Amino acid sequence: MRAANTLLGSILLCATTVAANAQEPPPLIAPFGAEILVSEVLLDVLVTDRKGNAILGLQPSDFLVSEGDRPVEVTAAEFYSHRALEGSTAPVAPAARFLLFFFDDQRGRNADVPGLLNRQVGAGRDAREFLAHALTPTDWVAILGYDFKLRLFADFTRDREVLARAVEAATTGKPDRGNWPSRQPVEEGTPSLSRRLPAGDELRDQTATIYEAITLISEASTSIYGRKNLLLFTAGFGRMNRFRQYEPDPRYYEPMIESLNDANVAVYAFDLTEPGTRHPFADAMSQISSDTGGRYFADLSQFEAALTRVAAETSGYYLVSYRATHPSGLRGFQHVKVRLANPELKLTARRGYRFGD
Numbered sequence: 001m002r003a004a005n006t007l008l009g010s011i012l013l014c015a016t017t018v019a020a021n022a023q024e025p026p027p028l029i030a031p032f033g034a035e036i037l038v039s040e041v042l043l044d045v046l047v048t049d050r051k052g053n054a055i056l057g058l059q060p061s062d063f064l065v066s067e068g069d070r071p072v073e074v075t076a077a078e079f080y081s082h083r084a085l086e087g088s089t090a091p092v093a094p095a096a097r098f099l100l101f102f103f104d105d106q107r108g109r110n111a112d113v114p115g116l117l118n119r120q121v122g123a124g125r126d127a128r129e130f131l132a133h134a135l136t137p138t139d140w141v142a143i144l145g146y147d148f149k150l151r152l153f154a155d156f157t158r159d160r161e162v163l164a165r166a167v168e169a170a171t172t173g174k175p176d177r178g179n180w181p182s183r184q185p186v187e188e189g190t191p192s193l194s195r196r197l198p199a200g201d202e203l204r205d206q207t208a209t210i211y212e213a214i215t216l217i218s219e220a221s222t223s224i225y226g227r228k229n230l231l232l233f234t235a236g237f238g239r240m241n242r243f244r245q246y247e248p249d250p251r252y253y254e255p256m257i258e259s260l261n262d263a264n265v266a267v268y269a270f271d272l273t274e275p276g277t278r279h280p281f282a283d284a285m286s287q288i289s290s291d292t293g294g295r296y297f298a299d300l301s302q303f304e305a306a307l308t309r310v311a312a313e314t315s316g317y318y319l320v321s322y323r324a325t326h327p328s329g330l331r332g333f334q335h336v337k338v339r340l341a342n343p344e345l346k347l348t349a350r351r352g353y354r355f356g357d
Contacts, residue, residue: 035328039355043320043338044227044264046293046313046348054081054316055345056092063320064339072322080226081316082138095226097139097314098156098191100217100265101127103170104210104234105147106272116235119272123233124171126303128164134311135160140191143170149204150213151176156191196220210237211252218256218263228265229294229314231307235272236281246280248287257291258333262354266294268310275299293350313348324355331356 043065047055060074082097103124106116131141135158143153143166153176154166169176197220198206207213214230221228241247248254260267269285271277282298289296295313297306320338335352 036325037328039324039326041322041324041336041353043318043322043336043349044293045318045320045338047318047340048313048346048348050344050346052309052313054313056316058318060320062341063318064341065320065322066337067324067334072324074320074322076319076321078319079316080319082136092316094138095316096191097136098221098224098226098228099139099141100193100221100228100230101141101143101167101170102214102217102230102232103143103145103167104232104237104272105145105170105173106235107173108147109235113235113273115274116272119274120171120233123270123272123303124167126307127167127171127233130304130307130311131163131167132160134308142193143167144193144217145170145176146207146210146213148208150197150207150216152194152197155194191224193217193220196223209252210234211249211256214267215252215256215259218259218265221265222263226264227314227317228263229310230260230265230267230292231310232267232269232285232288233272233303234269234285236279236284238281238284240280244280246283248284257288258352258354260292261350261352262333265292266348266350267292268294269296270303270306271296271298271300275301291351293348295348326355329356 043063045063047058049055056079058077058079060077063074063077065072065074078093080093080095082095103120106113106120110117135141137158140156140158141154141163142156143163145151145153151170153170154162157163168174197203197216207216214232217230236246238246238253239249267288269289271282271285273279273282276299282296285298286296288294295310297303297309300306324334326332326334331354333352333354337351338347338349340347
């Protein structure tokens with residue numbers, strides 16, 4: 001969600017630690033006499049103990065935030081949750097939770113890596129079990145897939161039967177409903193991806209790579225207020241260098257990560273390869289999860305326990321706010337770092353936001 005060119009525009013985003021070898025961009029310096037715009041930045045931050053339980057009751061002084069090497073003053077920290085937390089006296093603001101199940105279809109790889117398709121079907125079975133029993137009344141869920149283009153099997157809904165059918169279709173090769181308004185009816189006032197996704201051949205043309213598909217999903221979700229959690233079931237993707245090591249594709253990776261961060265989408269990657277498998281694309285799944293404030297799950301004998309863990313960790317989050325300044329007319333991506341005053345607690349956040357039109 002992009003910063004508005006107003007005195008107090010609002011952005012919803014997260015921050016995460018930049019990869020160890022990444023270089024911080026030079027500080028933004030406005031030309032003499034240039035107009036400076038002030039925006040309110042909202043950092044969406046998960047804070048848990050070492051067991052993954054959400055921590056309530058933190059104050060602005062508990063969060064240490066910097067843009068590049070420049071500390072900023074945190075002005076507010078409010079806890080949001082999609083459910084009532086029993087036994088808590090700390091203030092909790094109500095919020096919906098958004099889960100996007102995304103299945104990277106492995107049928108094309110199954111001949112080279114036998115067992116991948118069985119693992120995909122097993123992931124679908126565990127996902128249906130999770131959706132049947134673990135959803136709360138405030139959860140919204142969408143089901144998507146990818147083979148040679150992005151596929152929308154179900155727009156955001158709370159209908160468990162619709163979701164079960166959509167997951168089965170996404171994991172067993174059944175056709176999607178297509179992003180046509182008549183096939184994706186959306187009730188007025190409900191969150192929707194299909195409203196902002198292209199249809200038909202345009203959807204195919206704009207998602208020739210899975211990078212572009214994920215980017216398009218994040219852009220379609222920018223108008224949905226709140227943290228979105230993309231549950232990515234895949235065996236990994238990307239390219240390998242001459243040493244057969246994974247490296248991000250510079251044409252697609254950074255724009256995808258910036259779009260995910262800007263739209264407040266955290267990626268939780270579930271490795272579809274057999275437990276104990278070591279492969280270079282594991283690094284791809286780990287990196288995309290880290291760069292968006294999510295988590296990478298490897299060596300899974302089954303998937304429901306990992307889904308339950310995601311549900312626990314995303315039960316609530318803080319919106320940490322501060323004011324940022326940028327020269328008028330300048331566009332870019334601002335790297336942000338956030339830490340906790342208490343090092344015993346665990347923080348999960350993302351790495352920045354876009355600014356300018």
